[in-house]
Amino acid sequence: MATPAAVRIAERELLLYRRIWRENVIGAFVQPFLYLVGVGVGVGSLIDDGGDRAAILGETSYFAFYATALLATTTMFNTSQEALWPTMDGFRWSNAFRGMIGTPLEPRDLATAFLLTFGGRALVTSGGVACVLALFPSTRSLGLFGAVPAAVLCGLAFAMPIAAWTGSRDVDNTFPAILRFVVMPMFLFGGAFYPVEQLPRALEVIAWFTPLWHAIELCRGLVLGGVDTGSAVGHVSVLVSYIAAGWLACTIVFDRRLRP
Amino acid sequence: MSLVTTSASVWRDIRRPQRLIERSAMVYRRNWIIILSGLFEPMLFLLSIRVGLSQLVGDVEVSGRRIAYDEFVAPGLLAAAAMNGAIFDSTMNIFHKWKASKLYDALLTTPLTAADIAVGEIGWAVLRGTIYATAFLITMAAMGMVESAWVVMAVPVAALIGFTFASLGMAATTFMRSWADFEYVPAATLPLFLFSATFYPVSAYGDWSWVVNLSPLYHGVELVRAANLGVWEAALLAHVAVLVVLGVAGTTVAARRIEKLLLS
Amino acid sequence: MPNRNLGPIFVTVTSMREGVITATGLVKSFGGLVAVGGIDFTVMPGEAFGFLGPNGAGKTSTMRMIGCVSPPTTGDLQLFGLDPRHDGRTIRARLGVVPQMDQLDNELTVVENLLIYARYFDISRREARSRATELLEFVQLSERANSKVEPLSGGQKRRVSIARSLINDPDVLILDEPTTGLDPQARHVLWDRLYQLKEEGRTLVLTTHYMDEAEQLCDRLVVMDGGRIVAEGSPQSLIATYATREVLELRFGRGRNADHVADAAEVGERVEELPDRLLVYTTDGEGSLATLRNRNIVPDSALVRRSSLEDVFLRLTGRTLVD
Incomplete structure (x- = not known):
């Protein structure tokens, strides 16, 4: 049986990845470790000493609260960036994707291949963060094995819609704005640093619609316990919807771009 | 001795560094939106902390005074914003102008000198950092996070932080061989951002708190924090001295490297 | 030759004056590699002087030394009676340089390239504006003044480079391989412009590995090979002597x-x-x-x-x- 088209495209990405894996591992392991020690331990010690911690976080330590969100946020940053410049390179600068379409591969195969390549990146990244979390007693849990796939869904929920945007662009001038005005605000207000109930009501409602909030809730619930099946299914379906919508947008955009 | 004399010659070669600033102003006249969007990020950090984290943390004790957590963090964020802005301008941007567009080769055929280029480019980064710091300060004041009128001193302090990091960034950039080398830039700035008493007092490090002195950003954070509280003491001069020395050293190295590599 | 009858006048003028550029025993080496191995030449005011030779002959190294962006290893070099080692800045103020690869400022438009370059020479904004307009007309690019540099053709970019190099009204214009990489039509446009500069009496120093270019533009030239000068004279006299x-x-x-x-x-x-x-x-x-x-x-x-x-x-x- 022939190798599926999307897998053949993903093979190329794997070839490229062999050259840059070091950088990715630094991003997946060293960076979350620094954040964990810097913010989790440091700010955590301030919080656990005073303030209204018990009322807001309950029994959870701030370290554990923040650390579990890192699974989702680190993966989000990594795949979002991956779906911007490196993807633009394939469309515009090196034109590798146009070259592919010259072979029997279809634009739709490219969109599906993105699921594999971004999923692979997300797996490496969230796996790295999970290894870091396993170092600390309060986040060492079998739930990490469930949280890694949850973080992969998070990565794809960002990468696929962003890749569709990238595919529709001729220049990269909007890319910094995507990171600054879409990704960064979610990081800051999406429930990573404190529960979204702390936010003003309007912002809280907005947060419910972001993929990051669902991913954080899912990862946190799986690692620390306390997520019931019903809400877990709900979080997963929201993430999958984002991925499906992104994939669909990719197929349309890529087709228009590569076969005008 | 010879190092001192050659360093001095670099500074004697400065004639018209302001021409580089004129050039950058010309470039950004069309791209001002880029500068504007750079204001946004530190303000979002501040807002997020104020809205959510402050309540969790409660008050923090600084210089024998208890202040709200957001007031504690704001000066740290301001200093970090000055650092990040300066680093961004003095690394990627300068590498592009150096290697890709050969701008400095073209400049050196005019009466401008290597020292003019170093000082002018660093000057632009300082200017940009100062604009950010000022905007951030206005936001702080609007949110009621300002403790003392002395806080206006945070603007020159931010300029000094910008000078230090732009100089170090430009000096480091002259040693970069390809874009791949820029992976090391966040590897250096992220730990500085996180471990410079930005988010919590040095006392959190216990016996290890002396290590923080090795971070240039820490000295900047302390100065901005002192400005916000209006606490002036002689010890602050040491912080200023560290930043000035590093900045002067960075600028000197940058100018010497340009001279060595482009005027061969 | 439209101005052949001016020849004798030029001869009297130049012979009464010093050379604008004089080199004696000029050497440039990089580590063990000798790029220029001891050359002597004199460029007279108002003359179009050429360095002819293949790639690697030492032409570009020589041009960089003349442009005061590369200190001579040994030997003596003087421009306008000044030594580049000490008066580089003063000398550069009187030079116009067109490098081999265009070094235009891609972040700026065509006219902005000229304006900011004028500022590097400390020319006032007002003066810069009038010179820029004039020069863009001279290189026939007035209608592209507000275009970005990037989309211009190779020939157009080179013309912007020439306009930019003239912004300080230089006494000497240095051109390193001015038409390399251009298509035949663009080369002819460029030659026409350079010929006009020559007729106006501007001193031109250029390198080329194109024979036709050297024959068209140069009053006098040296042939370089392996870092040395192997012959010197006018194109006609060289042809008469060696062919x-x-x-x-x-x-x-x-x-x-x-x-x-x-x-x-x-x-x-x-x-x-x-x-x-x-x-x-x-x-x-x-x-x-x-x-x-x-x-x-x-x-x-x-x-x-x-x-x-x-x-x-x-x-x-x-x-x-x-x-």
Whole structure:
């Protein structure tokens, strides 16, 4: 049986990845470790000493609260960036994707291949963060094995819609704005640093619609316990919807771009 | 001795560094939106902390005074914003102008000198950092996070932080061989951002708190924090001295490297 | 030559004055590698002076030293009576430089490139504006003034470079391979502009590995090879000294050229054997060809042309310029 088209495209990405894996591992392991020690331990010690911690976080330590969100946020940053410049390179600068379409591969195969390549990146990244979390007693849990796939869904929920945007662009001038005005605000207000109930009501409602909030809730619930099946299914379906919508947008955009 | 004399010659070669600033102003006249969007990020950090984290943390004790957590963090964020802005301008941007567009080769055929280029480019980064710091300060004041009128001193302090990091960034950039080398830039700035008493007092490090002195950003954070509280003491001069020395050293190295590599 | 009758006047003027650029025993080495191995030359005011040679001959190194962006290793170099080692800044203020690769400021528009360059020379904004307008007209790019640099063609970019190099009204214009990489039409446009500058009496110093360029533009030139000057003079005098009036090019087909070297030598003063053809140096190409035909020696193709600097170079170095 022939190798599926999307897998053949993903093979190329794997070839490229062999050259840059070091950088990715630094991003997946060293960076979350620094954040964990810097913010989790440091700010955590301030919080656990005073303030209204018990009322807001309950029994959870701030370290554990923040650390579990890192699974989702680190993966989000990594795949979002991956779906911007490196993807633009394939469309515009090196034109590798146009070259592919010259072979029997279809634009739709490219969109599906993105699921594999971004999923692979997300797996490496969230796996790295999970290894870091396993170092600390309060986040060492079998739930990490469930949280890694949850973080992969998070990565794809960002990468696929962003890749569709990238595919529709001729220049990269909007890319910094995507990171600054879409990704960064979610990081800051999406429930990573404190529960979204702390936010003003309007912002809280907005947060419910972001993929990051669902991913954080899912990862946190799986690692620390306390997520019931019903809400877990709900979080997963929201993430999958984002991925499906992104994939669909990719197929349309890529087709228009590569076969005008 | 010879190092001192050659360093001095670099500074004697400065004639018209302001021409580089004129050039950058010309470039950004069309791209001002880029500068504007750079204001946004530190303000979002501040807002997020104020809205959510402050309540969790409660008050923090600084210089024998208890202040709200957001007031504690704001000066740290301001200093970090000055650092990040300066680093961004003095690394990627300068590498592009150096290697890709050969701008400095073209400049050196005019009466401008290597020292003019170093000082002018660093000057632009300082200017940009100062604009950010000022905007951030206005936001702080609007949110009621300002403790003392002395806080206006945070603007020159931010300029000094910008000078230090732009100089170090430009000096480091002259040693970069390809874009791949820029992976090391966040590897250096992220730990500085996180471990410079930005988010919590040095006392959190216990016996290890002396290590923080090795971070240039820490000295900047302390100065901005002192400005916000209006606490002036002689010890602050040491912080200023560290930043000035590093900045002067960075600028000197940058100018010497340009001279060595482009005027061969 | 429209201004040939001006020749004698120029001669009297220049002979009364010092050279604008004088080099004595000029050497440039990078570590163990000697790029320029001790050269002497003098460029007179108002003259178009050329460095002719193949890639790696040391032309660009020489140009960088003249442009005061590369200190000589040893030897003496003076521009306007000043030493680049000490007065680089003063000298550069009086030079215009057109580098081999365009170094235009891609973040700025065409006219902004000129304006900011003027500022580097400390020219006032007002003055810069009027000069920029004038110069863009001179290089026929007025309608592209507000365009970005990137989308311009190679020839247009080079013309912007020339306009920019003239912004400080330089006493000497330095051009490193001004038409390399351009298509024939763009080259002719450029030559036309440079010729006009020459007629206005501006001192031009240029390098080239194109013979036709050197013959068209240079009053005097030096031929460089391996970091040394191997000949010097006007294009006409070099041709007269090192070649004959005409060249007969003979092709006998692959592998058979060598068989006819002796025959060719009998009808000309000298023969050069190249892989694809024979060059017969003679005062009368058609006559030599007729003599050969009379002897029943009939080439596949034959061409008579005037000899050029290419032939001079071949004679001097035993190599063609484009290897």
